[in-house]
Amino acid sequence: MPLSVPKASLDHLNAAPLKVAVAQVRYSPVHAVARRDLVAEFESKLDTRYVARAPQTPQALTIQFGGGPSPGIVMPSPGLLATQPQVDTVWPFRDEERGYSVSLGNSALAVEADATYHDFPQFLKELETAVEALVSIFKPKRELRLGVRYINEIRDTRLRRDIRTVINSELVLPVGTAVQGGLLQSFSELRIAEALGTFVVRHGLVEEGATYLLDLDYFSEVEREFDADHVIESVQGLHDLIEAFFVWSLNPDYLAELSRKRKPRKVGGDAA
Secondary structure, three states, X not given: OOOOOOOOOOOOOOOOOEEEEEEEEEEOOOHHHHOHHHHHHHHHOOOOOOEXXXXXXXXXEEEEEOOEEEEEEEEOOOOOOOOOOOOOOEEEEEEOOOOEEEEEEOOEEXXXXXXXXXXXXXXXXXXXXXXXXXXXXXXXXXXXXXXXEEEEEEEOOHHHHOHHHOEOHHHXXXXXXXXXXXXXXOOEEEEEEEOOEEEEEEEEEEOOOOEEEEEEEEEEOOOEEOOHHHHHHHHHHHHHHHHHHHHHHEOHHHHHHHHHOOXXXXXXXXXX
């Protein structure tokens, strides 16, 4: 394994910097997804808290920080990890109570969690339910792409003074040693060949040093027979490296702070 970071099992972070987590599997087109009666059957297999939304045609969106878009950061429309080259109607379902979304298309299925994300086992269970419903109703034949992506925004005033108090100095070298403070902006993208596919790290300071972006994207583009058990097992493996790299990326003292802190209470409910 090219990346040499220690294995890590992360406990729940009370003040996690996560903005969005997405798992997506792409498959050979299933035209039956256009049938509303079958989509309704798919919905019936999800948790009852999911509410159907109007069907959509996905469009690429650019994530913006500060005065303009950060270079090279393109976030697809909700629930998708890659820009769709063809028109594909997507049937979205949203669980507002728990912050989950499921997006069903004729060539892709995705599960997304917003910042209220609690832990990976729950996230994986939502994906497993959706994948099993997909297989039982639509029976996709070939898996084309499988990916997991976690986007974090770390906000801390100490980033302006000394970035190494928050971020692992090895990740920000040579900036970590050459610049002691006053860094306004930086951005890097790393693409690494890993055991399960390609691991992409997009990271750097945005908003003039107020926020550190840590965007971790691990995906496989090996075509194979579609198998629900393989999808779930692979997503577990993709996640494990993302989690290990996330833990390694942060200063250990700062990571401990995230475990102790509590997010501010939301109006009308508690933060996760």
